[in-house]
Amino acid sequence: MDTRAKLKTAIIEWQESSLPEIHHRQYQVQMNIPHINDIIGVRRSGKTYLMYQMITGLINQGVPKSCILYLNLDDDRLQPIVGDELALLTDIFRELLVSDNET
Numbered sequence: 001m002d003t004r005a006k007l008k009t010a011i012i013e014w015q016e017s018s019l020p021e022i023h024h025r026q027y028q029v030q031m032n033i034p035h036i037n038d039i040i041g042v043r044r045s046g047k048t049y050l051m052y053q054m055i056t057g058l059i060n061q062g063v064p065k066s067c068i069l070y071l072n073l074d075d076d077r078l079q080p081i082v083g084d085e086l087a088l089l090t091d092i093f094r095e096l097l098v099s100d101n102e103t
Contacts, residue, residue: 003081003085003088004088004092006077006078007071007078007088007089007092008092008096009077010071010072010075010077010078011069011071011092011093011096012096014028014070014071014072015096016064017058019055019056020049020052022052022056023049024048024054025050025053027038028052029054030052039051046073048072051070055068055070066096066097067097069089069090069093071089074081
């Protein structure tokens with residue numbers, strides 16, 4: 001399977017999956033400011049679940065899950081993936097977003 005198909009499959013599978021149950025963390029990420037927030041920490045410190053909490057918050061605010069891009073780059077199906085191939089990610093997401101809005 002080519003990289004484009006693997007990325008598309010990973011995005012669609014995530015959009016169709018349920019979010020796991022989370023335990024609310026006190027940490028708040030300021031998402032309304034025009035810069036990138038880095039979430040860093042040691043292995044198994046809760047970075048992914050903090051992302052799930054943020055995604056749940058967006059969904060609760062009315063943002064459709066299909067408008068949220070989350071991709072686990074540790075997914076073995078996506079390996080090996082290089083920077084040039086990651087550039088396809090936003091293109092594929094936009095294609096899916098447009099096709100989702102047309103239905």
